[in-house]
Amino acid sequence: MRYIDEQAIEKIALGAAVLGTGGGGDPLIGKLMAKQAVRKYGPVKLISLNELSDDHLVVPVSGMGAPTVTVEKIPSEIEVTAPLNRLENVLGRKVDVVMPIEIGGINSLFPIIAAAKTGLPVLDADAMGRAFPEAQMVTFHLDGFEPSPVTMADDKGNTVVLYPKDGVWSERLARALTIEMGGSSSVCDYSLMGKDVKTSVIPDTLTLAEKIGGYLLDNNDKERLGISKMLAELQGRRLFEGKITDIERRLSGGFTRGNASFEGIRDDQGRRFTIYFQNEHLVAKEDDNLLCSTPDLIAVLDAETGFPITTERMKYGARVVVVAFPCHEKWRTPKGIETAGPRYFGYDFDYQPIEVLLKERETCIG
Incomplete structure (x- = not known):
C-alpha cells in the first residue's frame, strides 16, 4: 500500500490522458477536483491486487457522457459520491474498495475523489487499460460478469437504480438517462467481490499512468526524451507529426463524434492524415491507408510539450505528434474485437494489430 498525494495526482492525470486515447473526460477538471479532495480530506490509500481480499466489495466509480459537456458542466464532489452512497443502500452493505472503470482522463480520478471523501482505498487496476466510449x-463484460445494480446521479440531486440484464443494456439505458441528465452523469456499476475482480481487471494501471505522467513532466522539448521513454514503456510507435488543418466535432447520441485532418510537418511533410473519434480516438489513416484502429490506443500529443490533447481540446493549427500503442491482450481475443473492434463502430475493415500495420512503416522512437 502507498498513498496518492497531490504530486501523484498531477502525474496520474497526465498519464491517464495519454492512456485515455483522447477521451475519458477532461483530465484538467479531474485533476483540480482530485487535488482539492486530497487537500481537504488527506492522501488516498492505493492498494495492489495482492492486497485485495477475496471478500472485499469492490466498486468502480466513473463519469458517463460526452467530454465536451464535462468541460462546461463540471461535476461536484457530491455528484461523484452520490451513486456510491445509493449503491450501499441498495446492497445493504458498505463498499470496501473503489476503483477506476477506465484508466482515462477524468475517469481515472473519479475514484480518487470518492476515496478521499469516504476514506476508502483505491485499487491499482481498471477494466479497460485505456478509455472506451x-x-x-x-x-x-468480456469475462461474463453482470453490471447490475447500476446506480447513477446527476448535478440536480437525482439518483437512479438500474437492473440491466447485461453490459449492452447497461450502456443503452444509462446513456439515455445521461442525455436526460444534461449530457453527463456519475455512475457505479459492476460491483464485484475481490475474488472475481482479481480474475478480470488489468492490474497496476494507476501506477502506469503515474509513471507516464512523470516521463512527460520531465520531457526535454528538443530531444523529446519523455515521449521516447513513454513509447518504450508502452511498446508504442510514432505514427506521424502534423498540423491540424480541419476538425469536425459534434454532439450526437450522448457522444462527442467527429474527425480531425492533419497536414504532415517535418519528416512527414507532404503527407495527409485523418483521425476519427467517438469520445476516444478510434481510427488513424494516411489517405486511405490504415495506420491504427481500436482497440489499440491512439494518442495526440502537443509537439512542443509532449502533453496529450483530448478530443474536445483539439483545434485548428495545433502542431502535434500522434503515437499509438498495443492494447491489452484481452482486447485481442475474438470477444474483445467483437466488443470494441472497428466493425463495432461501423468501419468496414477488420482489426489488425498495430505491430502488423506498421511493421515496415514505422519504428519506435528512441
Whole structure:
C-alpha cells in the first residue's frame, strides 16, 4: 500500500490522458477536483491486487457522457459520491474498495475523489487499460460478469437504480438517462467481490499512468526524451507529426463524434492524415491507408510539450505528434474485437494489430 498525494495526482492525470486515447473526460477538471479532495480530506490509500481480499466489495466509480459537456458542466464532489452512497443502500452493505472503470482522463480520478471523501482505498487496476466510449467495453463484460445494480446521479440531486440484464443494456439505458441528465452523469456499476475482480481487471494501471505522467513532466522539448521513454514503456510507435488543418466535432447520441485532418510537418511533410473519434480516438489513416484502429490506443500529443490533447481540446493549427500503442491482450481475443473492434463502430475493415500495420512503416522512437 502507498498513498496518492497531490504530486501523484498531477502525474496520474497526465498519464491517464495519454492512456485515455483522447477521451475519458477532461483530465484538467479531474485533476483540480482530485487535488482539492486530497487537500481537504488527506492522501488516498492505493492498494495492489495482492492486497485485495477475496471478500472485499469492490466498486468502480466513473463519469458517463460526452467530454465536451464535462468541460462546461463540471461535476461536484457530491455528484461523484452520490451513486456510491445509493449503491450501499441498495446492497445493504458498505463498499470496501473503489476503483477506476477506465484508466482515462477524468475517469481515472473519479475514484480518487470518492476515496478521499469516504476514506476508502483505491485499487491499482481498471477494466479497460485505456478509455472506451461505451459501458460494455470492459473486461468484466468480456469475462461474463453482470453490471447490475447500476446506480447513477446527476448535478440536480437525482439518483437512479438500474437492473440491466447485461453490459449492452447497461450502456443503452444509462446513456439515455445521461442525455436526460444534461449530457453527463456519475455512475457505479459492476460491483464485484475481490475474488472475481482479481480474475478480470488489468492490474497496476494507476501506477502506469503515474509513471507516464512523470516521463512527460520531465520531457526535454528538443530531444523529446519523455515521449521516447513513454513509447518504450508502452511498446508504442510514432505514427506521424502534423498540423491540424480541419476538425469536425459534434454532439450526437450522448457522444462527442467527429474527425480531425492533419497536414504532415517535418519528416512527414507532404503527407495527409485523418483521425476519427467517438469520445476516444478510434481510427488513424494516411489517405486511405490504415495506420491504427481500436482497440489499440491512439494518442495526440502537443509537439512542443509532449502533453496529450483530448478530443474536445483539439483545434485548428495545433502542431502535434500522434503515437499509438498495443492494447491489452484481452482486447485481442475474438470477444474483445467483437466488443470494441472497428466493425463495432461501423468501419468496414477488420482489426489488425498495430505491430502488423506498421511493421515496415514505422519504428519506435528512441
